[in-house]
Amino acid sequence: MRRFVLIAIPYAWLLALFLVPFVIVFKISLSDIALAIPPYTPTLRDGFAEFWAGLDFENFVWLTQDDLYWKAYLSSVRIALFSTLLTLLVGYPIAYGMARAPEEWRPTLMMLVILPFWTSFLIRVYAWMGILSNEGLLNQFLLALGVISEPLTILNTNTAVYIGIVYTYLPFMILPIYATLDRMDGSLIEAAEDLGCSRAQAFWLVTIPLSRPGIIAGCFLVFIPVIGEFVIPSLLGGSGTLMIGKVLWEEFFSNRDWPVASAVAVVLLLILVIPIVLFQRNQQKQAEKDT
Amino acid sequence: MGTKVFAPWDDPNAKPLIQFRNVTKRFGEFTAIDDLTLDIFEREFFALLGPSGCGKTTMMRMLAGFEKPTEGQILLAGQDIDPIPPNKRAVNMMFQSYALFPHLTVYENIAFGLRRGNMPKHDLHDRVQEMLRLTRLEKFAGRKPHQISGGQRQRVALARSLAKAPKLLLLDEPLGALDKKLRQDTQFELMDIQEKTGTTFVIVTHDQEEAMTVASRVAVMNDGKLVQVATPDRLYETPNSVYVADFIGDVNIIEGHATATGEETYRIDWGEGREPLTAKSAQPFSAGQACHLAIRPEKVTITAERPTDADNAVQGRVHDIAYLGNLSTYHVELPDGTIIKAQSANTRRIARRSFTWEDTVWLSWTATAGVLLAE
Numbered sequence: 285m286r287r288f289v290l291i292a293i294p295y296a297w298l299l300a301l302f303l304v305p306f307v308i309v310f311k312i313s314l315s316d317i318a319l320a321i322p323p324y325t326p327t328l329r330d331g332f333a334e335f336w337a338g339l340d341f342e343n344f345v346w347l348t349q350d351d352l353y354w355k356a357y358l359s360s361v362r363i364a365l366f367s368t369l370l371t372l373l374v375g376y377p378i379a380y381g382m383a384r385a386p387e388e389w390r391p392t393l394m395m396l397v398i399l400p401f402w403t404s405f406l407i408r409v410y411a412w413m414g415i416l417s418n419e420g421l422l423n424q425f426l427l428a429l430g431v432i433s434e435p436l437t438i439l440n441t442n443t444a445v446y447i448g449i450v451y452t453y454l455p456f457m458i459l460p461i462y463a464t465l466d467r468m469d470g471s472l473i474e475a476a477e478d479l480g481c482s483r484a485q486a487f488w489l490v491t492i493p494l495s496r497p498g499i500i501a502g503c504f505l506v507f508i509p510v511i512g513e514f515v516i517p518s519l520l521g522g523s524g525t526l527m528i529g530k531v532l533w534e535e536f537f538s539n540r541d542w543p544v545a546s547a548v549a550v551v552l553l554l555i556l557v558i559p560i561v562l563f564q565r566n567q568q569k570q571a572e573k574d575t
Numbered sequence: 576m577g578t579k580v581f582a583p584w585d586d587p588n589a590k591p592l593i594q595f596r597n598v599t600k601r602f603g604e605f606t607a608i609d610d611l612t613l614d615i616f617e618r619e620f621f622a623l624l625g626p627s628g629c630g631k632t633t634m635m636r637m638l639a640g641f642e643k644p645t646e647g648q649i650l651l652a653g654q655d656i657d658p659i660p661p662n663k664r665a666v667n668m669m670f671q672s673y674a675l676f677p678h679l680t681v682y683e684n685i686a687f688g689l690r691r692g693n694m695p696k697h698d699l700h701d702r703v704q705e706m707l708r709l710t711r712l713e714k715f716a717g718r719k720p721h722q723i724s725g726g727q728r729q730r731v732a733l734a735r736s737l738a739k740a741p742k743l744l745l746l747d748e749p750l751g752a753l754d755k756k757l758r759q760d761t762q763f764e765l766m767d768i769q770e771k772t773g774t775t776f777v778i779v780t781h782d783q784e785e786a787m788t789v790a791s792r793v794a795v796m797n798d799g800k801l802v803q804v805a806t807p808d809r810l811y812e813t814p815n816s817v818y819v820a821d822f823i824g825d826v827n828i829i830e831g832h833a834t835a836t837g838e839e840t841y842r843i844d845w846g847e848g849r850e851p852l853t854a855k856s857a858q859p860f861s862a863g864q865a866c867h868l869a870i871r872p873e874k875v876t877i878t879a880e881r882p883t884d885a886d887n888a889v890q891g892r893v894h895d896i897a898y899l900g901n902l903s904t905y906h907v908e909l910p911d912g913t914i915i916k917a918q919s920a921n922t923r924r925i926a927r928r929s930f931t932w933e934d935t936v937w938l939s940w941t942a943t944a945g946v947l948l949a950e
Contacts, residue, residue: 469672469674471670471671471672471674472674472676474639474641474661474668474670474674475668475670475674475676476676476687477660477661477662478639478640478661478662478666478667478668478736479662479667479687479688479691479735479736479739480662480663480688480691480692480739481662481691482662485691489687490676493678494676494677494678496678573721
């Protein structure tokens with residue numbers, strides 16, 4: 285009985301806060317737009333028979349007809365892939381440095397990685413606007429140094445979006461990689477060198493393969509949320525930055541087309557299911573290996 | 576026997592494979608190795624023995640190239656190895672943790688070192704197969720390290736470190752993780768492999784029994800210095816200090832003062848009202864010099880009556896008996912409270928044992944049974 289209660293709590297949580305809202309969103313995606321409150325039809329107030337008859341996949345068909353949507357999906361995936369790669373390139377050396385740092389420093393370094401979470405994400409993105417804008421700190425600094433004579437246009441470009449994403453999601457990349465590197469037995473590197481590897485070879489043949497689970501976990505933890513990212517592209521990106529999160533927001537709030545917005549959300553979720561399943565499988569495989 | 580005894584350390588013309596010349600290694604304030612000079616010969620199975628923190632692992636890491644001597648030189652086959660990085664040395668190491676690559680199979684672990692050279696593919700395969708055969712691992716070639724037992728992992732580590740046919744193989748507490756029975760079997764296997772391959776082995780261990788079993792010579796270390804370097808039997812029979820006598824096996828130490836009574840014969844006064852003891856020693860002692868008489872328990876005879884022909888005899892009471900199956904160690908308490916251990920083989924059934932607790936017994940030993948030590 286106690287076991288049942290223990291299991292029931294997370295299931296009830298998932299049911300109430302994930303599955304029920306999803307069913308509602310899915311239902312809206314099958315409805316039609318209407319000038320009413322709520323702004324779609326049919327609702328259950330119309331009676332069940334009429335309600336059932338009013339549902340159709342029209343909105344999903346629409347998504348395939350207007351090229352805005354698949355372009356936005358594609359562009360989101362592309363931006364997510366590229367920024368995941370950038371985050372990996374920045375995050376791996378940091379994680380490696382942390383794992384190699386003297387034991388007594390590591391808690392402090394870990395603290396520094398986690399520290400940004402103490403400030404609201406939104407405020408930190410606004411801070412980047414202040415840094416990257418034409419009159420921002422970065423341009424003033426470079427102008428003062430005489431490196432540039434004209435202010436660089438960074439804000440409202442894809443570059444700003446990448447900077448924002450890499451900055452925001454870096455801890456999610458660093459922490460899993462650090463965890464695998466920290467666990468690694470240092471004598472493995474010595475063994476590799478003893479058997480004739482140079483430092484670089486030992487890194488490539490031993491350190492990288494052994495930190496692969498961390499790399500994979502970190503990449504998924506960045507890639508999955510970045511696809512649906514909305515705040516960073518809308519605050520730092522320009523009109524040229526096309527991301528599905530932004531399209532979704534505009535459908536909901538600018539167009540007030542809840543059914544199409546819901547259809548966009550459902551498809552986004554289906555796209556995300558693929559990497560989430562792959563991620564879960566990676567974690568499971570790792571857990572099996574450890575036992 | 577026609578075969579010559581293997582003892583290059585007694586041959587003044589033999590050229591050592593490894594020479595430590597006044598090597599000192601300091602870590603900050605701490606001196607791990609203190610002005611140490613040592614020769615190790617080709618084909619030797621050399622053991623570095625000592626308690627943890629005595630510097631034995633540092634010696635090994637200097638040979639492998641992971642540490643550099645602060646002062647002094649280490650020569651390998653006459654060449655100073657100081658500037659050679661670990662990956663260029665003809666030295667391989669078997670790590671205490673085995674350090675097997677968990678992401679590679681047994682086969683790939685063994686092939687790892689060979690792949691770093693430019694070995695042709697089929698030669699490489701032959702060599703790996705040879706190593707698998709040598710360590711009886713053929714059946715496990717395709718397994719990952721976490722899929723095999725501790726003893727098998729130990730053999731993979733050995734095969735991997737032997738695959739490149741190094742001039743010198745270093746073994747860092749190689750059998751520490753194995754249970755006693757497996758450890759004993761593996762010791763003989765190690766000796767067998769060492770003989771077959773003709774490689775020079777240097778083993779680090781804190782287990783004196785292991786060092787005595789496998790090694791041709793043993794260096795006993797303490798506080799970064801060599802206390803004694805000798806063959807196992809010499810180390811046991813003629814330790815040069817109380818430290819060595821005490822470290823290797825079980826021993827009774829009797830403190831006293833020596834006085835010469837004849838050629839190489841000394842009388843030892845070891846306390847008011849006690850009958851002086853007699854001991855022979857090639858090492859000279861001045862009159863009244865403080866000395867320690869070290870006697871192994873198995874060289875002390877235990878009897879009910881005072882033996883008539885013994886050089887030394889003391890009376891006491893059986894305080895404790897340690898029954899080891901094949902042997903029994905009697906802890907005999909002398910009237911003043913000193914405990915002397917005597918060991919005898921249990922040739923009779925335990926029910927017919929001659930002595931039991933609280934019995935009054937005589938302990939005796941000959942003049943040559945013990946070793947007289949100055950310190």
